Amino acid sequence: MSLPLTHSHAAFRLPGALPLRGLKVRTELGSRIPTAPSCNSGLLAAQCERGLFQEVFPARGAQEQLPALLAPGRPPITAYCGFDPTADSLHVGHLPALMALLHLQRAGHHVIALVGGATPLLRFACGAGGRLRMGALLSRQGCQARLRSAEGMSLAEFLYPALQAYDFLHLRRRHGCRLQIGGADQMGNIMSGYELTGEDVFGITVPLITSTTGDKLGKTAGNAVWLNRDKTSPFELYQFFVRQQDSIVEKYLKLFTFLPLEEIRHIMEMHAKEPEKWGPQKRLAAEVTKLVHGREGLESAKRCTKALYHSSVEALEAMSDQELQELFKQTPSAELLLEPGTSVLDLCRKANAIPAGPSGYQKITDGGVSINGIRETNPEAVLVVGQHILKNGVSLLRIGKKNYYIIKWLQL
Numbered sequence: 001m002s003l004p005l006t007h008s009h010a011a012f013r014l015p016g017a018l019p020l021r022g023l024k025v026r027t028e029l030g031s032r033i034p035t036a037p038s039c040n041s042g043l044l045a046a047q048c049e050r051g052l053f054q055e056v057f058p059a060r061g062a063q064e065q066l067p068a069l070l071a072p073g074r075p076p077i078t079a080y081c082g083f084d085p086t087a088d089s090l091h092v093g094h095l096p097a098l099m100a101l102l103h104l105q106r107a108g109h110h111v112i113a114l115v116g117g118a119t120p121l122l123r124f125a126c127g128a129g130g131r132l133r134m135g136a137l138l139s140r141q142g143c144q145a146r147l148r149s150a151e152g153m154s155l156a157e158f159l160y161p162a163l164q165a166y167d168f169l170h171l172r173r174r175h176g177c178r179l180q181i182g183g184a185d186q187m188g189n190i191m192s193g194y195e196l197t198g199e200d201v202f203g204i205t206v207p208l209i210t211s212t213t214g215d216k217l218g219k220t221a222g223n224a225v226w227l228n229r230d231k232t233s234p235f236e237l238y239q240f241f242v243r244q245q246d247s248i249v250e251k252y253l254k255l256f257t258f259l260p261l262e263e264i265r266h267i268m269e270m271h272a273k274e275p276e277k278w279g280p281q282k283r284l285a286a287e288v289t290k291l292v293h294g295r296e297g298l299e300s301a302k303r304c305t306k307a308l309y310h311s312s313v314e315a316l317e318a319m320s321d322q323e324l325q326e327l328f329k330q331t332p333s334a335e336l337l338l339e340p341g342t343s344v345l346d347l348c349r350k351a352n353a354i355p356a357g358p359s360g361y362q363k364i365t366d367g368g369v370s371i372n373g374i375r376e377t378n379p380e381a382v383l384v385v386g387q388h389i390l391k392n393g394v395s396l397l398r399i400g401k402k403n404y405y406i407i408k409w410l411q412l
């Protein structure tokens, strides 16, 4: 077995006409094949058009074999994607790879989502491997060019592609797996798997999702938006997608939803006419939240949005304790004891929502304070259960246009 340390990463944007626009093929260990794939229909072409499949390896796979294997009516193939269990949740950056698996599954193929065991062990348990410098170990044996780089290479780093390649080999032998999916940064590891496994396997990469500052979205950059409800609530996930810029929303609709391209085109046309409605963003947020958290998760996200941003008393009153806790995470909140005679002013002060002294008092008389969506201009007014305090023991306090505070009343 030979696993070269480096691979040629020359990639081509093919001149192929629609629907293969945007597909790149990885050349087989450096040889360039600047011809268009011959397929123009089927799963491969459809996902290229959506922008989900970015690159295919080896080039020959993109041209003939893979389109044929994935053509409708052919026997199912098995595909896999690996995820390192270096966090207790998947995140939004994993969605393109998961969508690729789901598209394959919907087309009748078998898919495997592999939670890497050996690869993270290598990263975390093999501390010595992380510290031993390859320069010291291999200085007399060649590989100097690679090793002369400023940082050198750790043993763990060196071994990682070999373990991932072995996963592919194992899945090929055990489960007949012929296709590995991964983010664009995985092409090198996929190529190693190809070398180890032999000639009848393929790799497809999906685009990397980045933050507005261009960092890869994920654990390493510390900017992950999680798919586990305990870490990122359905409401937060929904809000993440609702806030996406116009420039990216069409791409995300194609990547993160199953909506037909024609429908996406229509949504974008409507958006051009009525941009103030944020139609594509809302649809994107709804589709992704439903996919990740189910219909109930979407309902929860909408309820929280209505309660917080549209001051909906009904939505606030209908919220479960879990939803309230999820909202509390984002919004300043206070748990207060309701004493007889508690006034609007007391409430605002105890919640630290208004400045101390006369200016805080004046904020209320000026009409800058509302409780559960109703403006309160009398600072001395005594709080009334059922009006200022909802059935579920909650008050939503708004100061100015958009500063919200959630009050949970104790011992009601």
Ligand SMILES: Nc1ncnc2c1ncn2[C@@H]1O[C@H](COP(=O)(O)OP(=O)(O)OP(=O)(O)O)[C@@H](O)[C@H]1O
Residues within 6 Å of the ligand: 081, 082, 083, 084, 085, 086, 092, 093, 094, 096, 097, 181, 182, 183, 184, 185, 186, 206, 207, 208, 209, 210, 216, 217, 218, 219, 220, 221
């Ligand atoms: N932001 C992203 N965009 C697209 N694919 C991604 C992104 N983050 C991870 N992936 C892909 O998901 C798969 C599993 O990634 P994995 O969880 O093992 O972590 P990773 O790539 O090291 O990222 P990180 O640890 O920074 O979150 C890989 O194929 C990887 O390329």
Ligand SMILES: N[C@@H](Cc1ccc(O)cc1)C(=O)O
Residues within 6 Å of the ligand: 081, 082, 083, 084, 114, 116, 119, 163, 164, 165, 167, 168, 186, 189
């Ligand atoms: N190398 C992948 C995760 C992975 C692990 C094992 C595999 O077999 C495949 C993929 C990553 O870092 O994102």
